[in-house]
Amino acid sequence: MGFDRFGLKSFVSETKVEDFVTYLQQGKIMTTRCKRCSAITFPPRIDCISCESSEMEWVEIKEAGKLVTFTTLMYGPAGFENQIPYTLGVVQFSQGIKMLGQIDKKIPVEEIRVGMEMKVVPIGLFQNRFTYQFEKA
Amino acid sequence: MERDVAIVGVGQSPFMRKCGISIGELCFLAFKEAKEDINLKNEQIDASIICSATEYDKQRSPAGVVTEYLNLNHRPTFCVESLCSSSSSGLRAAYSLIKSGLHNVVAVIGFQKMSELTSSEAAERMGRSGDVMWESSFGLTMPAVFGMLARAHSATYGTTEEQMAKVRVKNSTYGALNNKAAFRNKVTLEEVMNSRVVVSPLKVLDCCANADGAVVLILASRDIAKRITSKPIWIHGLGASSSPATLARRETYSSIVCTREAAKIAYGMAGIGPEDIDVAEVHDCFTIAEIINYEDLGFAKPGEGVKLLEDRETYLGGKIPVNIDGGLLCKGHPIGATGAGQIRTIVRQLRGECDEMQVKGARIGLVHNMGGPAIYCFVTILGRD
Numbered sequence: 001m002g003f004d005r006f007g008l009k010s011f012v013s014e015t016k017v018e019d020f021v022t023y024l025q026q027g028k029i030m031t032t033r034c035k036r037c038s039a040i041t042f043p044p045r046i047d048c049i050s051c052e053s054s055e056m057e058w059v060e061i062k063e064a065g066k067l068v069t070f071t072t073l074m075y076g077p078a079g080f081e082n083q084i085p086y087t088l089g090v091v092q093f094s095q096g097i098k099m100l101g102q103i104d105k106k107i108p109v110e111e112i113r114v115g116m117e118m119k120v121v122p123i124g125l126f127q128n129r130f131t132y133q134f135e136k137a
Numbered sequence: 138m139e140r141d142v143a144i145v146g147v148g149q150s151p152f153m154r155k156c157g158i159s160i161g162e163l164c165f166l167a168f169k170e171a172k173e174d175i176n177l178k179n180e181q182i183d184a185s186i187i188c189s190a191t192e193y194d195k196q197r198s199p200a201g202v203v204t205e206y207l208n209l210n211h212r213p214t215f216c217v218e219s220l221c222s223s224s225s226s227g228l229r230a231a232y233s234l235i236k237s238g239l240h241n242v243v244a245v246i247g248f249q250k251m252s253e254l255t256s257s258e259a260a261e262r263m264g265r266s267g268d269v270m271w272e273s274s275f276g277l278t279m280p281a282v283f284g285m286l287a288r289a290h291s292a293t294y295g296t297t298e299e300q301m302a303k304v305r306v307k308n309s310t311y312g313a314l315n316n317k318a319a320f321r322n323k324v325t326l327e328e329v330m331n332s333r334v335v336v337s338p339l340k341v342l343d344c345c346a347n348a349d350g351a352v353v354l355i356l357a358s359r360d361i362a363k364r365i366t367s368k369p370i371w372i373h374g375l376g377a378s379s380s381p382a383t384l385a386r387r388e389t390y391s392s393i394v395c396t397r398e399a400a401k402i403a404y405g406m407a408g409i410g411p412e413d414i415d416v417a418e419v420h421d422c423f424t425i426a427e428i429i430n431y432e433d434l435g436f437a438k439p440g441e442g443v444k445l446l447e448d449r450e451t452y453l454g455g456k457i458p459v460n461i462d463g464g465l466l467c468k469g470h471p472i473g474a475t476g477a478g479q480i481r482t483i484v485r486q487l488r489g490e491c492d493e494m495q496v497k498g499a500r501i502g503l504v505h506n507m508g509g510p511a512i513y514c515f516v517t518i519l520g521r522d
Contacts, residue, residue, distance in 0.1 A: 007274025011265065042385055043271040069292065069390045071284030072337040073276065077264025078257065080276035088281055090385060098385040100272050109337075114292035131274065 007131045009079035016046040019058065024122045024130040031097065032056040042097040064119045064137035065093035072109055085109075091118050091134055104135045142235045143362035143369035144519070146171040146355035147481040152319045152469040155252040156349035160199060161206030164248050164351045167474075168207050171244075171353040175365045179207075182355070183240035185214045188227035188247035189473035192262055195253050203246060221422065221470065222508030223247060224352065224477035225515035229375055231356045241358045247478070248351035249471035259347075267510055268383040280344060280423070282384060282510035284336035287425035289390030291338070294440035296428065298338045302329035303446055304424035305342050308460050311453070312467020314494050319348045319469030329424075343424040348469025352477035354484075370484045373501070374518035376403030382512050393426075395514035396433035396505065403503075403516035404435075411435035414457060414518075415499040416486045418479035420507040421464040430505055431459070434516070458496045461486070476506035480517065487521045 004013035006021045020043075023030040032044035035057055039050035042061070047054050070089035073080075080086070087103040089112070099120060103112060117137035124130055148170025150156070150163055185207070187200035196202055200216040219226040224247030231243040254262070266279040290296045306326055313323045324342060332341040362369040378398035381387060388394055404410055411434060419434065421427040431442035436457050445451055451459040462468060462482045465475060483502035485491050504517040 003270070008276065009264070010274050011269035015270065043268075043383060069285040069289040071281050071288055071339075072334075073278065073281050073284075074334055074336065075278075075280075076276050077273075077278050078261040079264060081260075083276060086276060088275055088277060088285070090285065090390065098387075100275060100277065100383075100385045102275050114288065 005129045007129070008083070008125060017044045020044055021130055023058070024132065027122050029061045029120050029122060029132055030058045031061060033059045040095050040097060042099050061093055061097065061120060063094060064117050065091040067112070067114055067116045067118050067134070068092045068098065069114060070103060070112055087112060089134055091120065102133050104133050107136060140371040141359050142232050142372045143357055143359065144354055144372070144480065144484050145357045145362050145366045145369055146175045146177070146353070147484045148173070148353045149317055149478055149481050150351045151317045152348045152350035152471055152478070154319055154348060154469070156250060160194070160196060160248060160250050161202055163250060163349065164203050164246055164353070165206060167351040167353040168244070168246065171355050175355070177242070177355065177365050179209060182209060182212060182242050182244050184212055184234060185209050185244040185246055186227040186230050187214060187216045188224035188245060188477065189216060189218065189249060190220050190223055191216065191218055193249055193251055193254060193472065203248070207246070209244070219513045220508040221420070221472050222476050222506045222513045222515050223473040224475065225506040225517065228354060228477070228480060228517065229377060229515065232372055232375060235356055235358050241361050243356050245354040245356065245477060246351070247474040247476065249473040250349045251347040251471060252349050271383055272385070277384070278336070279510050280336040280339065283423040283425060284339050285384070286390050286429060287338050287423070290425060290429060293391040296443055299326065299330060300443045300447070301338070301343055301424040301428065302326055304421060304427045305329045305466055307446065307452060308421060308464040308466045311461050311494055312463025315463045315468065318463045318467045320346070320467045339423055339425070345422050345465040345470040348471045350469065350471035350474045350478070352474045352481055354477050354480055368488045370487050371520050371522070372517070373520045374403035374405070374407030374516070376400055376406065376516040378402070378514050380512055382509070384510065391429070392439065393429055393433050393507070393511045393514065395511060396430060396507065396516070399514040399516040400434050403518050407518040409501065409518070413501055414503045415501050416461065416483065416496040417457060417459045417503040417505065418462070418482050419459055419505040421460055421466050422470065422507070424466070427460070427464065434503070434505055453494070453496065461491070461494050461496060476504070476515065479504045479506055480519070483519050487519060
């Protein structure tokens with residue numbers, strides 16, 4: 001089992017960054033930083049986007065970020081029919097990293113605002129699958 | 138500026154919710170019309186480029202059957218794909234084939250028969266619009282991307298849902314006049330505002346809908362163009378760009394960077410600026426997209442797109458009339474045909490053939506066409522001279 005344990009529904013099973021899911025299972029949100037030029041991205045990647053070095057290291061995203069934008073879906077694609085309505089958002093962290101994910105359903109939609117402080121939290125799903133969601137910081 | 142490549146023929150099938158005919162038959166409607174006004178035999182078409190988002194086709198590799206049905210064998214053909222901008226990709230390839238001297242006449246054939254998919258097949262594809270590795274696993278869809286752009290534009294510039302709805306009201310004014318549009322009813326602000334929410338803050342009438350349709354463009358080199366038509370429309374500028382497929386890697390959500398880049402290249406190649414454009418077609422897959430496009434194409438400053446709309450400058454008779462055929466919102470959106478459909482509208486505007494939709498004296502027109510969740514962008518500038 002590899003990367004196909006990521007998310008409610010997965011489409012990709014093979015990647016050199018499948019450790020991302022193992023870290024999720026350990027309760028950590030990790031991404032990669034280049035050992036040579038220090039470029040950091042999310043999603044993680046094994047080949048540096050800036051200098052093309054393949055010497056990367058995993059670093060943890062610990063601090064809270066700010067919600068940049070969000071939308072609530074009233075119709076879902078295949079595999080998400082039972083999830084609706086759900087809210088997706090983009091959260092900006094330091095060093096220019098942004099992540100897309102679902103916003104905690106416990107937060108009433110009318111309370112969600114662009115600019116609100118959010119943290120990213122790993123969560124376990126059914127059948128040994130893992131994902132993350134955004135919660136109030 | 139040298140004028141080397143012209144569009145000499147344009148044709149379009151009606152855009153329909155469900156066409157009830159085969160893809161070859163659908164393309165034939167557009168092909169026949171494209172050849173109507175020009176003196177051109179099939180044997181003189183050196184090559185064809187079939188444009189389709191092929192994930193919607195039952196036919197594997199559709200270039201074969203389409204070319205056969207149009208009687209374009211044994212000349213070369215191939216298929217290009219860039220989702221909703223597939224036929225702008227096709228136009229770009231056709232321009233290059235002619236400019237390089239490899240061919241003299243090339244047909245760009247864009248089509249989509251979206252009704253071929255069952256609703257469950259469509260829902261499955263809808264779930265793979267974004268980066269499937271990192272973002273589809275959250276249930277991201279194409280409308281959701283534009284819902285997020287809408288929210289970001291609101292947060293940055295104070296754009297309201299009512300202001301977005303005004304785009305649909307404008308475009309429906311012209312969709313009502315377009316006998317090839319799938320949605321010809323004129324809608325009011327109240328109707329848009331009262332339609333049900335799909336992806337907040339966007340409602341049903343803020344969104345374009347799937348359709349079946351085909352459009353054919355015939356391109357020719359300078360000498361041949363002048364020989365076969367009295368109204369060649371010249372390609373002045375071609376700009377193209379791409380943005381990260383992963384939404385989390387976009388720099389901004391209140392602007393579309395690939396539009397700004399493609400526009401810069403197209404204006405540069407044509408040697409003009411946004412103030413020189415007489416009429417434009419912009420990719421209004423969602424109402425908010427049209428407002429953002431005004432700003433990214435330089436028709437308005439950032440944050441002033443709404444003002445341009447509310448001042449009626451993008452209506453017929455305004456400073457820069459936009460989507461005077463109803464746009465994607467009213468024509469419907471047969472993915473592979475959409476870009477060529479926009480090109481067809483501008484060609485007819487520059488030829489002066491648009492009757493009550495005609496922008497008087499239009500000499501230079503612009504087409505803006507995006508693919509997928511704003512991953513690909515093409516800006517094409519066409520001129521009468």
